[in-house]
Amino acid sequence: MAVEIEKKYLLSGDGWRAEVVSGESITQGYLSMDREREVRVRLVGDGAAFLTVKGRRVGPARLEFEYPIPAADARELLALCLGAPLHKHRHHLGRTPGRWIVDEYTGANAGLLVAEVEWDEGQAEPPTPSWIGPDVSADPRYSNASLTRTPYTSW
Template identity: 50%
Template sequence: MGVETERKFLLADSSWRQEVTHTLRLRQGFLSTDLDRVVRVRLIDGESGYLTVKGRRVEHRRHEFEYPIPGEDAAFMLDELCIQPVIAKRRHVLGERSPGEWIVDEFEAENEGLIVCEVEYEEGDVFELPEWMGEDVSADDRYANSSLQRSPFTTW
């Protein structure tokens, strides 16, 4: 059974940019934004599609199931089936950080100006926060992507 353990942070400055190894363009939308069962469609770089089902977050963990789907199917779902507007963002992958996967999402359009770092790790992992890391917003549901679809950052 898939379990995601993740923390989300605001950023104190832009020095994280020195650690970027590559950047992806993401479009993602939601078939359900219920906090108990989020159903997300994602298209990466206009080619790779994914369908993801997530359960309610309890502390830093939640159940997550992700499946690849054809990019054309993802694009259709984003345009025709997902709740509008969909979220657009640039995902910057950071290298040389451990444990886990470190990414910075730089939002566009209705969420322009919001930049967050997500650290996905295994339960029990200990990691040191870099100086560029700001406030931990993991428990603030406003920063959940499904919440940003309903209440975009630019409207706060």
């Protein structure tokens, strides 16, 4: 059993850009998205692909199970997803404590930048850097599943 613990934030400035160590393009969609579970298909960069099942969120935590799948299968599954596929560029940050990423959305969600931090069960929540803005973890509009149904540009 795997537990994902994360928080999501808007950004306050471009200070995060100096901390980028790598990045990749991501296309993802959802085969199921309800209050109890999400089933996500993700295609990363040049061909890595994953099927992920996430349970209901309890605070910043929820169950998460992720499995590699063939890229060809991911492309077929993306065509079966609910809503429009989500497109973003994920920036991995390396100088800030915790596992921080910034997602820079494109397409129907262009203009949206969201930072996420993950930490392991039993560890303290990492400190927030100066470039972090409001915590939007509890705002359902910012979930990736919601963005496939109601894109940022339509708000």
